[in-house]
Amino acid sequence: MTREPLLAVDRLVKHFPLRSGLFGKSAASVRAVDGLDFRIQPGETFGLVGESGCGKSTVALLLVKLLEATSGRIQFAGRDLAGMRRGALKEFRRAVQIVFQDPYGSLDPRQTIRSALMEPLLTLRVAAGRAEARETVVRCTALVGLDAEILARLPHELSGGQRQRVVIARALAVAPRFIVLDEPTSSVDVSVQAQILSLLEDLKRQQGLTYLVISHNLVAIRALSDVVAVMYLGRIVEMAESAELFAHPAHPYSAALISAIPVPDPEAPRVAALAKGDVPSPVRVPPGCRYHPRCPYAESVCRQEDPPLIELRQGHHAACHFPGVAGLVSGGLTA
Amino acid sequence: MVDGADRAVVLEVADLCVELGIGGTWVRALDDVSLTIHRGETLGLVGESGSGKSLTALSVARLLPDNARVVRGSVRLLGEDVLAKGARELDRMRARSVAFIFQNPTTYLNPVLTVGRQVAELFELNPELLDSAEGIGRWSRRELGRQAWRKSIEYLGLVKIPDPERIVTQYPFELSGGMQQRVVIAMALARRPDLIIADEITTALDVTIQAQILSLLSELRRSIGMTLLLITHDMGIVAQLADRVAVMYSGRVVEVADARSLFRDAQHPYSKALLETVPTIHGSRAVFRPIPGSMPALTDAPAGCRFHPRCAYVLPECSSVTPLALRTGPGHTVACHRYEAPAG
Numbered sequence: 001m002t003r004e005p006l007l008a009v010d011r012l013v014k015h016f017p018l019r020s021g022l023f024g025k026s027a028a029s030v031r032a033v034d035g036l037d038f039r040i041q042p043g044e045t046f047g048l049v050g051e052s053g054c055g056k057s058t059v060a061l062l063l064v065k066l067l068e069a070t071s072g073r074i075q076f077a078g079r080d081l082a083g084m085r086r087g088a089l090k091e092f093r094r095a096v097q098i099v100f101q102d103p104y105g106s107l108d109p110r111q112t113i114r115s116a117l118m119e120p121l122l123t124l125r126v127a128a129g130r131a132e133a134r135e136t137v138v139r140c141t142a143l144v145g146l147d148a149e150i151l152a153r154l155p156h157e158l159s160g161g162q163r164q165r166v167v168i169a170r171a172l173a174v175a176p177r178f179i180v181l182d183e184p185t186s187s188v189d190v191s192v193q194a195q196i197l198s199l200l201e202d203l204k205r206q207q208g209l210t211y212l213v214i215s216h217n218l219v220a221i222r223a224l225s226d227v228v229a230v231m232y233l234g235r236i237v238e239m240a241e242s243a244e245l246f247a248h249p250a251h252p253y254s255a256a257l258i259s260a261i262p263v264p265d266p267e268a269p270r271v272a273a274l275a276k277g278d279v280p281s282p283v284r285v286p287p288g289c290r291y292h293p294r295c296p297y298a299e300s301v302c303r304q305e306d307p308p309l310i311e312l313r314q315g316h317h318a319a320c321h322f323p324g325v326a327g328l329v330s331g332g333l334t335a
Numbered sequence: 336m337v338d339g340a341d342r343a344v345v346l347e348v349a350d351l352c353v354e355l356g357i358g359g360t361w362v363r364a365l366d367d368v369s370l371t372i373h374r375g376e377t378l379g380l381v382g383e384s385g386s387g388k389s390l391t392a393l394s395v396a397r398l399l400p401d402n403a404r405v406v407r408g409s410v411r412l413l414g415e416d417v418l419a420k421g422a423r424e425l426d427r428m429r430a431r432s433v434a435f436i437f438q439n440p441t442t443y444l445n446p447v448l449t450v451g452r453q454v455a456e457l458f459e460l461n462p463e464l465l466d467s468a469e470g471i472g473r474w475s476r477r478e479l480g481r482q483a484w485r486k487s488i489e490y491l492g493l494v495k496i497p498d499p500e501r502i503v504t505q506y507p508f509e510l511s512g513g514m515q516q517r518v519v520i521a522m523a524l525a526r527r528p529d530l531i532i533a534d535e536i537t538t539a540l541d542v543t544i545q546a547q548i549l550s551l552l553s554e555l556r557r558s559i560g561m562t563l564l565l566i567t568h569d570m571g572i573v574a575q576l577a578d579r580v581a582v583m584y585s586g587r588v589v590e591v592a593d594a595r596s597l598f599r600d601a602q603h604p605y606s607k608a609l610l611e612t613v614p615t616i617h618g619s620r621a622v623f624r625p626i627p628g629s630m631p632a633l634t635d636a637p638a639g640c641r642f643h644p645r646c647a648y649v650l651p652e653c654s655s656v657t658p659l660a661l662r663t664g665p666g667h668t669v670a671c672h673r674y675e676a677p678a679g
Contacts, residue, residue, distance in 0.1 A: 262571025
């Protein structure tokens, strides 16, 4: 476990100032990412799960350097993202790819699939020339299970599942080491979801990739991830190996998320709504533990003190004053 | 509560065929769809996008898009033929008998009126819903307004909106998605409709909020005996709420069964495959059982059984003959050639 991590994130913070008042003075800010620490080992799939507004997509943009952090540090393969210039930056842009949630929005509607796939190869000078780029494109199309016949088509002529495969192929084309997958299955139908998940799993093994998977879909996260981190209002509230986290969630929020998944069995216990109310705005983060207004187990200490993320046992971290309190009531996903 | 035995039929859709005009030709979007819902029952209508589940729901209130036409079949609501109704009768039916709840509450709520104003309007326009002992006809407009406001607060309380006295004074944008959806549910219930049609109502919500709405619905089902047509793509939601389930694929109902039988003993290969798409974990590795291919577009639906190009159990006749719905058990019907062999 003492390998060099591929990605190291330390005290990462991203605040978006809200402009208000006559002179555009910044009155408050959205605390989208509010102090994150995690490591991703080579070959690992790291799952980041949370509800809308928890900051998970901001993390994705920070990791691929499409946003600059307010403070904190991100290191990829030992190099700090903040200091990257020219050559190093270009190499980073090749080695790190992102697949966005909406495959339709990620493709130019007037560009053929072939041209969309060739573009990064030529821009990043991964292919020596157009001939080589064409070959790579054909190879990658096959890799994601698409027929080469689709290369001549436009995005609107493809199904949602095919488009999702195209954007995965485009990410793969430049032979990356690390891919950020932001909600990789949320835009496709249930019967296609399993196809995409199993494709991602196969590609990871064949190509020796490392993934960060971001999703609100716990089933997808559980299926793909080795390590899972649960985010709530800009913080990681729990982090553990996937099997451990789903079997023994220590944070009441993780337990609430897991028990909220409707189980496809009418004889299973009914869905328990363990989290009360709504997620507060990331502009007005509650004092103390940020989950306390929704937590059914909150005590006075939770309203006053912000619990740090501590290691409960080997590899299992939680930020809760009473870790495991919800463990007795959570049903969760059955294996 | 509902008494178990012979309950009244609220909705009966029989052999409904609907065509859509796409690119100058008519394509069959619903093909011989038949459904029955009894009073107090929840029927889950499951299918992927494009399966025709929303179109089926819209035809219940004759709200089909302009490019649609009903070719054949009937829709009966409380025994009355919906397709034969005149414009005024239809308006009354839409106002009183059927209530829709859609996926996105923001498009349903008026952004420039307070929540209370929108709910109260329902009661002001239909004072009989106030079911007050005194003569409603003798009320002044102010008194009617006051009673409507009071009733609105009561209904927001019914859908577990915390602090309804405060919420009535707020505008929709001040509420979260979950709260907005509760307001829409309250407005649907306020009309005391015979049938509520809920179309993917939790799809836009976060899982913890979805869990809250699902437990609210299951409570309302018990407390006020509501009759619900629940449309969703999520087998988990169906398992939680539905008494009976109809599975749709490419414009056809492929299987109908009570919820227990469907989840224990799904018979149509599509229903089975759909249940198996949820990945299971064995040891440290996930096992995926994807359904190959994707649902055909309506414009090039295959002949015979429309699922046959993706089916693992395909028989020679599947590609040419449309399978008919066959009764395989009490309340269990399936449209698949594998079940048509004589059972001896």
